[in-house]
Amino acid sequence: MRARPTLEKVAARAGVSRATASRVVNGSTRVAPQIREAVHRAVEELGYVPNQAARSLVTQRADSIALVFPEPATRVFSDDPTFAGIIRGVSLEIEEADKQLVLMLTGPDGSYHRVERYATNGHVDGVIVASMHGSDPLPGILTRRGVPVVCGGRPSVPGDLPYVDMDNAGGAERAVRHLVEQGRRRIATIAGPQDMIAGIDRLAGYRDVLRDSERRSIVAVGDFTRESGAIAMRQLLADDPDLDAVFVANDLMALGALRTLGQAGRTVPGDVAVIGFDDIPAAAYAEPPLTTVRQPTVEMGRRLARMVLNPEDRTPVVLPTELVVRESTRRS
Amino acid sequence: MRARPTLEKVAARAGVSRATASRVVNGSTRVAPQIREAVHRAVEELGYVPNQAARSLVTQRADSIALVFPEPATRVFSDDPTFAGIIRGVSLEIEEADKQLVLMLTGPDGSYHRVERYATNGHVDGVIVASMHGSDPLPGILTRRGVPVVCGGRPSVPGDLPYVDMDNAGGAERAVRHLVEQGRRRIATIAGPQDMIAGIDRLAGYRDVLRDSERRSIVAVGDFTRESGAIAMRQLLADDPDLDAVFVANDLMALGALRTLGQAGRTVPGDVAVIGFDDIPAAAYAEPPLTTVRQPTVEMGRRLARMVLNPEDRTPVVLPTELVVRESTRRS
DNA sequence: GATGCTCGTGAGAGCGCTCTCACGTGACTC
């Protein structure tokens, strides 16, 4: 039981050549039924499992793909269910394709050399780089090395890198328009990091709508953490004590903002309406429940995986986002 | 640049044999300095990266370890930062050991056959099974197949499987004792799933303290989700409208309970004191901030990884938990 | 009945690497 049986053993037991056994194991149809049967039985009896290393060596495929979270994503990782959704989606799709998922969380140091090494040594058939830090060089490097790469989130440096992105700008626009329609006059925003495409696009969406509705923009910037949202909200309140709405670039920061507003004695949605982004589970449980923009994270993961598995179709995908109205913007 | 150079090429360029080149690449000391230099230069110039498949084939090692989340964990995965913490810890340690992390989320179907297959085909040097569903057969099967396994959370079926667990019972005891000390009389609990060791042990801790303090226990059971916490709280309130404290087996359910309490017109901590478990980031941001039991998730991940990487030391580890007192139990 | 197919099968090379073994060299011992 200790020594795992080889194809050779299986072939011997089934009374065929190794080549034929290999054909059966790999599901070739050009094998006589009774022989196929015999080989299957031998596989069963011996508990044969193909050695992946040997297989990879000759096929030059690894049957696994890497999912890389660069540093800024890793930092937020523990508290942002968005990433968990992406992982799940990727995992589901990978599983269906009977491949493996290698997860790499990049540390603060330039540890992406490790990723580069790993991805170029034939250990992986493709790489998904999630939630990029703007001009991350990794996707470019890997592409040049001949490794299929797909980006989660549109790369800020335009190129022909395939990507799957959320409709961040569209979602932001709908959110801010919702505030305008509710008659809010002074609509502020807590933007995300401006070196992340999600941060940039959501701010752009906000700006576009405000410009069209001839309101002035009131902006603070956070880093997508709850804490930074709380701090940014304080700033905003200091900048414009009369603001009556805030569009926050993600839910985590919105939760922080909600807290600051409470401490400042502002009611939500009475005094100030608040909209977040992401629709994390906590949003529905906030006090008051948070209006937010839902994004299909699991679907994003699936698409990323599908794209990296079929490198021929490299046309970018932008997934729709959806406004979810809850108490935090209800007109009293 | 397309075709990656082989050791052969490196050896040729450095003017040595393949064997020597291999020695240098693998850091053997028994090589003359100037030759080592020459090989290093050749590696550099050609951009040589060892082919892992070929290496694995001969060494019978895979240099990667699998982290498996069985179904129940997977279900909660997206919203429970505990898992993210474990992943981070494992990832950090794996990275230091220059190995790879293969993540496997088990689906609802019996898809752990896939895990079994994968782990036994030599693709992996060890397996970490996280947050087990009580009597999960997987660790046993893999161990029998000769694959080093470490469990995250003590297996409910006693055996000699190595594991890393949190001090769940101890944490629960401290939490409930805290409530007793505050003079709470009717202390209820929302327990976790009773087929997970964390659920069982936390309930046991609660029961032990109550017995000692001669209070009767009031129990509802949830499944570690926010929603189930809200529902269980409703039940508890129906069972005993006069309860003045609840120890909830995890923070997510505690958040749900907090909400139910608010809707039922109970103040926290005035009418009812609430304690959670886990100390997820959201706990500090709850209204009121939640007293809870902190557990070292990242450390757990690190220990798990270290344990599976050094299969000789298989003595179980129980990590300490710590009571974090916040507003939700503050005596007014 | 000779020719040409298709189709199932086996022989064997070779993927890129590690590691054992044997060999040659130089330093040391007595």
Next chain:
DNA sequence: GAGTCACGTGAGAGCGCTCTCACGAGCATC
């Protein structure tokens, strides 16, 4: 100065698999 002993190096086997190629059997064609 013969014997011993490191020590660095190279030759070569072989890890377990896939895949090309050649081969022989069976069948249809004229």
